Amino acid sequence: MLDGCAAIEKALADGGHPATVPFTPGRVDTRQELINIEMFTWLKPVVDGFRNYVADGYAPITSGRVSPEELFLDKAYLLSLTAPE
Structure with a gap:
């Protein structure tokens, strides 16, 4: 993660040992061709009240029928959250 690399670089610089920490963006634990994207599509939320999110195509269905609350x-x-949570 980029922020972790930046924090390490700053800590090293603050300690008098400036250095560059290499960063590789994206997933480094697998390759794209090994991922079955279709298997993960069911994980995408349709609606999420915490993020005020309604997936494309579902807005007309929920609009006026289901409140954000x-x-x-x-x-x-x-x-399984309680009222105080």
Whole structure:
């Protein structure tokens, strides 16, 4: 993660030992061709009240039928959150 590399570089510089920490963006644990993207599409949320998110194509269905508060409470219920939480 870039922020971790930057923090290490800053700590080294603050300690009088400036250095460059290499950074490789993206996933480094696998290659793109080994990932079955279709298997992960079901993980994409349709609605999420915590993020005020409604997926494309679902906005007309939820608009006027389900309030943002109901989506928020539904997600809180799915996460087993209590009222204080």
